[in-house]
Amino acid sequence: MSHVCPHNVSNVTGAAASGGADGKKTFFTVYVGEDIYGLDVTEAQAIFRVGAITPIPLMKKEIAGLINLRGRVVVAVRLRQRLGAAPGNAPESIAIGFERAGERFALLADRVGDVLALPDSARTALPPHFDAAQSRYMRELYKCCVGLIPILDVERLLDFE
């Protein structure tokens, strides 16, 4: 198990190579409030600290606004609101960058946790009694030392249609 220092702006695509070969998948964990979620490292393009966000008036609350990431405009999506949680006290500090259909998005989280390499055998399906509004954005669950970690479905999180 390796650790990612949340203060580093790190490109995680390199780490992805280590996963997969021995039937393990690599995830990094993010915290939304006290809740922990996993994201597949192969899907993410970058993790970066949130700088200035330009809010977009008249947009739904899940859209925090636009971030300038090295000259590129990124649409920032609040994970917290997207997952139906109550707004937090402090603004999110970490963003995970994705590209979808040629457009750039970033999911805003409170902090980044460990990177986990988890075997296929640790995977379980979502239990049916999960809240539908939340489980809509979860792909599966993984068992690990810290308990069950829901893996987020980025495709759905970024689909606003």
Place this chain on the structure above:
Amino acid sequence: MDELLSEFLSETAEHIVGVESYLVLFEQNPADANALTHIFRLLHTIKGTCGFLGLERLRSIAHAAETLIDTLRNGAPPALPAVSLLLQAMDRIKQLLAGVAEHEQEPAGDDLDITGKIEAYLRGELASPIPLPPMPEPAASPKCCSGRAMQDAESLMPEAEATPAKEKAPDTIRISLATIQRIMDLVSELVLTRNQIVELSRQHSIPQVKAPLERLSTVTSDLQDAVMQARMQPMNRLFASIPRLVRELSIELKKKFSLVVAGADTELDRQLIEAIRDPIAHLIRNCADHGIESPEDRVAAGKPEAGKISISAFYESGQVHIEIADDGRGLDADGIRRTAVERGLVSREAMANMTDDEAYRFILLPGFSTAKAVTQISGRGVGMDVVVSSVEAIGGAVSMQSSRGSGSKFVLQIPLTLAIAPALIVKASGQQFAVPQQAVIEAVSDGGLQKVQNALVLKLRDEIIPVVELATVLQLQPPSRSADNLVVIMSVRGKKFGILVDDVAGIQEIVVQPLGRLFSNLKLFSGNTILGDGSIVLILDPTGLAEGMGLELTSGAANAQEGERCKVSHASNLVLFKAGSGAPKVLPQSSILRIVRAGANALCQADGLHLYRYQDRLIPVLPIEGREGKMDAGFVFIITGHDRTFGLLAEEVLDIVEAAVEIQLSSNSNSIIGTMDLQGRAVELIDTEHYYELAYPAALGIPRQGRALSERSHQLSAPKPIAATLNGESQSTSVNVQQ
């Protein structure tokens, strides 16, 4: 698609345009051997490439066309049918090319209809393949040439192949638009990064960095210019297709035209050239159909038989101007006036004060046409508004000039490029927004701002301009209103409006980037940009703002309504009075029979109505909307209409002013016709009809006040004019009131 094939498609499309314009040249001047040589060469190249790619249908048409050209080259008398046949062949080639572009192969079928006609023509069997105006001279037998032509065509091949290479003097490569776009994006990023470094070095001032930074700065600017240059293309891309269009119009309208094209080498962003293609074609059709008279009329007017259509492109003040002019009859200002009044777009009075230039603006409205006959080409009243909106969509503008009897001129002003534009950076609730400068007229202090009918209006010089607070429209946190707020006045399609902002931070050249698909529903924003300090700002869309305010941009409906309501009153003397806390109100003096000062005990209440005893009768009195508190002393305006009399209660009569009734903003409220400008004040014009309906709800049925009233009011139908005397220059009068 296969690279070879896509290159063939774009190349051939250009060749076809070339062939068409040379054909028209040749037709105008059959002695022009040079034109024929060009056509032959272009056709030959098309034929060669088609054969190479195995496009058999295309090859056979090109071959037939080439053979026909060759007979002409060899001295066969030129004739209109030949040119028409060749143009038909070009059309078919274009159709086939479209098919190839779609399916990467030729559509099934054959082209014997065209090649057969050409062969028949060559045999001399086909004098006139399509019904056309009489030929200048009957085609003499070109039969004798056809056999030789074939041989000649073959023997000419080497020469024909050698020459196109010679023509391509400047070395060129074809680059896909996507590649150029990618380079543009990268340069844009470079510009932004440069701006950030410049900003940083200004803050920290490191002397060693200064010189290299300056070099970086100039190189970046040069690179930007160079890449912009790469997107530029000569206007000839568009102009080359005009001769053929004019030729077809000439045949269809049975008029003669001479076409003058200038400035075809003026360069413009390729995307913009494509955007103005249809507007320009439309303007040319208008010139040909409406502008230029029939040959007989022209001769009678002492003009040359052929109408002149001229198109020119040139640079002026950082823009490309494209002028489309004709020497025809000019716009019919009277006809436009008549139609505008008939359609209720403007009152007769207002129209009388309009200059011809102002009247011309009506033709830019949708559905406005003075044409008596709808032709195939134009006159259905669709078009000019589309021309205006497509030009405005790319940040351009349309203007026109016309003089009766000697022609009209339309000028399109087009920005050089879409990608970089100057913008005003404004602040609302602490957030910055960019406003495209092309829409901005001026920024003024909010001193003249008034609240009327719960909406903001700005009195600026002689205009009343609707204003919205940007923070309110965008639902931002309410701003802390300081004293020095600004109103940015914009104009969209001739309609002015303003946005109230906290501050204007400056003007910057911005690189416009589109917003993502996620934001396609946001009509108020057209894109975003990164400023020099690295911050992202949203670009406001003036059209979206105007539409959001309810300004009618696309239809004349609101104007029509306004015009009609205007016509209700023809008064020039207006009684200005106060009722309630809102803006002062006015009523035309002619609609008021008498103004009476009423004490508190003069009003009584019965049957749910307030009543006033007027000349031994009781008449209903209504408070003017907006008036607060209970009905007590005030001024009663005695108003008659539809044989009934009623009263309106106002607080105070302020003045009587002579002014034209020109509603500038129509109202949503029933009780108010609209807001108008009266000697620098925004005032509300009261709708007496509304109060009449309130006073007599059963207007068509039994009168509330019984027959006696209606009889009495009948006697009063010739009202005594209000007792008033004009008081010198101020044109105000004092009002005599009855106690």
